[in-house]
Amino acid sequence: MVRRVGRGRRLSDGDVDDVLQEVRIRVWRALGTGEKIAAAPASYVYRTAVSAALDLIRRRRGREVELETLDARGPAPSGDRGPVTPDRSLERSELGERIWQAVDAIADARRAVVRMYLNGYRLDEIATLLDWTPARTRNLLYRGLGDVRRRLGDLGIGPGGRTE
Amino acid sequence: MTDERLQALYAEVVARRAEAAGRGRPACPAPDAILALVERAGAEVGRLATLDHVMACAACLAEFELLRAVVVAGRPPAGRRLTWPVLALAATVLIAVGLGGLWRARQDRAPGPPVMRGGAEGAVSTVLPDPDRPAARPVVFVWHAVPGATRYALEMIDPDGRPAFMAGTADTSVTLPPTVTLDAGAEYRWIVRAALAGGGERRSAARAFRVASP
Numbered sequence: 001m002v003r004r005v006g007r008g009r010r011l012s013d014g015d016v017d018d019v020l021q022e023v024r025i026r027v028w029r030a031l032g033t034g035e036k037i038a039a040a041p042a043s044y045v046y047r048t049a050v051s052a053a054l055d056l057i058r059r060r061r062g063r064e065v066e067l068e069t070l071d072a073r074g075p076a077p078s079g080d081r082g083p084v085t086p087d088r089s090l091e092r093s094e095l096g097e098r099i100w101q102a103v104d105a106i107a108d109a110r111r112a113v114v115r116m117y118l119n120g121y122r123l124d125e126i127a128t129l130l131d132w133t134p135a136r137t138r139n140l141l142y143r144g145l146g147d148v149r150r151r152l153g154d155l156g157i158g159p160g161g162r163t164e
Numbered sequence: 165m166t167d168e169r170l171q172a173l174y175a176e177v178v179a180r181r182a183e184a185a186g187r188g189r190p191a192c193p194a195p196d197a198i199l200a201l202v203e204r205a206g207a208e209v210g211r212l213a214t215l216d217h218v219m220a221c222a223a224c225l226a227e228f229e230l231l232r233a234v235v236v237a238g239r240p241p242a243g244r245r246l247t248w249p250v251l252a253l254a255a256t257v258l259i260a261v262g263l264g265g266l267w268r269a270r271q272d273r274a275p276g277p278p279v280m281r282g283g284a285e286g287a288v289s290t291v292l293p294d295p296d297r298p299a300a301r302p303v304v305f306v307w308h309a310v311p312g313a314t315r316y317a318l319e320m321i322d323p324d325g326r327p328a329f330m331a332g333t334a335d336t337s338v339t340l341p342p343t344v345t346l347d348a349g350a351e352y353r354w355i356v357r358a359a360l361a362g363g364g365e366r367r368s369a370a371r372a373f374r375v376a377s378p
Contacts, residue, residue, distance in 0.1 A: 014332075015226075015230050016233070016332075017317075017330075017331070017332035019230065019234065020317075020330070020332070021327075021330040021331075024319075024327055024330065025326075025327050025330075028326055028327050029326065046234075049234045049237070050199065050231070050234055050235065053230050053231055053234045054195050054196070054199060054231070056230070057195040057198075057227045057230065057231075058195055061189065061195070092173070092176065093176070093177075093180065095173055096173045096174070096176050096177035096180065097177060099170060099173050099174055099177065100174070100177045100181075103174070108212060108213075108216070109212060111216055112212045112215040112216040112219065115174075115215070115216060115219030115220055116215065116219050117167075117171075118170055118171050118174035118175075118219075119171075119174070119175070119178075119219050119225065120171060120175075129201070129202070129204070129215070130204075130208075130211070130212075130215075131204050131208075145167070145170075148170070149165065152165065157165070
């Protein structure tokens, strides 16, 4: 059931568990007794959870940098590292790059909204995050998607073009 | 080209670019900037720039989702449908508060070693470590499967009542990692909670164990 949740595909059970563990430990260490924990304001627990999530992200980024350094120092791998790419995959990859370039070229406000939409977020989620009215969000999104399709059409991709 | 196809192709290109970029992320916004975006704090122009990057970067997108889940759990808007990760984080707050009372109450009520129970509360039946003999290292926690359980959460408490180890698993056993050091002869306690597919929860009785000298 958990894995069927759409948005949850980006947020793994492991991530949730990590934050859960960190929050519990911090609350326990800071407050010590059940009575104090029970009396803690919700805002305190909220800030603790936010702080735990931020620290988790920072730690992971730190590890990424360490691993990158190790990779750079390690021996060069022998042979061809690149995977064999079938033609169809290459076409798909090129199409993706064209879409990327088309999105990259549109105006700032529209671009962020379009990117969010292309990542699967709903209109109401985008409006909430940006603190915009649904009408403004819808307007910018539709104009942005129009820009993308127009640019793809100019490249021969889409209803008016040869490729899709 | 349909919206769905655009979305699928965009997701692929984001993933491909993440692979090509490697592990270094010099151009990524700081975690605090992503938090500001999620909390809707600061100037709109800055938040839009952060959002533009986050939605084009697989690594930042994962971080954004984690922070978003925490923030939404802390401030759920009225009438909004919450997804599981958000509910799990919201539950964190309840667990963090509830466990304190639970463990303290147990310690006050029953100073001796707790007894394994199988009633309504002890619906998760524990197997190892045996409370009556020192556990071998590494300590392996084992319990019986609960029908309908989708996931288990194990909590281990040190002799001072502080959480010393926690783990989540879909399995019915967890091995204590070597990074968690245990004092020989000291009494530790552990409990397992089973999350049920229907949304309910079962838990084991708190159970004590000790480890022998290495």
